[in-house]
Amino acid sequence: MNRIKTYFIQLYIRFCGRPGALRRAIRKAKRLHRQTGRRYRVFFFGYRYRIWNRTQIRGRVRAGLFKHNLKAGKDFDAVCFFDTNDIEPQFLIK
Numbered sequence: 001m002n003r004i005k006t007y008f009i010q011l012y013i014r015f016c017g018r019p020g021a022l023r024r025a026i027r028k029a030k031r032l033h034r035q036t037g038r039r040y041r042v043f044f045f046g047y048r049y050r051i052w053n054r055t056q057i058r059g060r061v062r063a064g065l066f067k068h069n070l071k072a073g074k075d076f077d078a079v080c081f082f083d084t085n086d087i088e089p090q091f092l093i094k
Helices: 002-016 019-036 054-063
Strands: 040-045 048-053
Touching: 019 040, 019 048, 048 054
Parallel strands: none
Antiparallel strands: 040 048
16 A cells, blocks of 8 residues: 555656746746845745745744754755756756
C-alpha cells in the first residue's frame, strides 16, 4: 500500500514541478516586482512553486516553518529557482 501511495505522490510532485508551472511562477514574481518594487524569489515548497519576498520569508522563520538560524538572504538564495534582482537567473527555461 505504501508503494502505491508513494508512486502517486511522486507523480503529483512531477506534475506540480513541471516547467510550465515554473514559468507561470516566474511571470507572477516579475509582475509583483514591477508593482511593488520588492525583491521576490521563486521556491518549490510544499508540492508547488511559491513566490516570497524577504518579509514573507522572515515571517515563516518566526512561525517555525524554517529553522531559526536561516537568514532570508544567502541561505535562501542558494535554493531559489528565480530571483527578480538577479542579473543572470540561476535557472533558465526557454
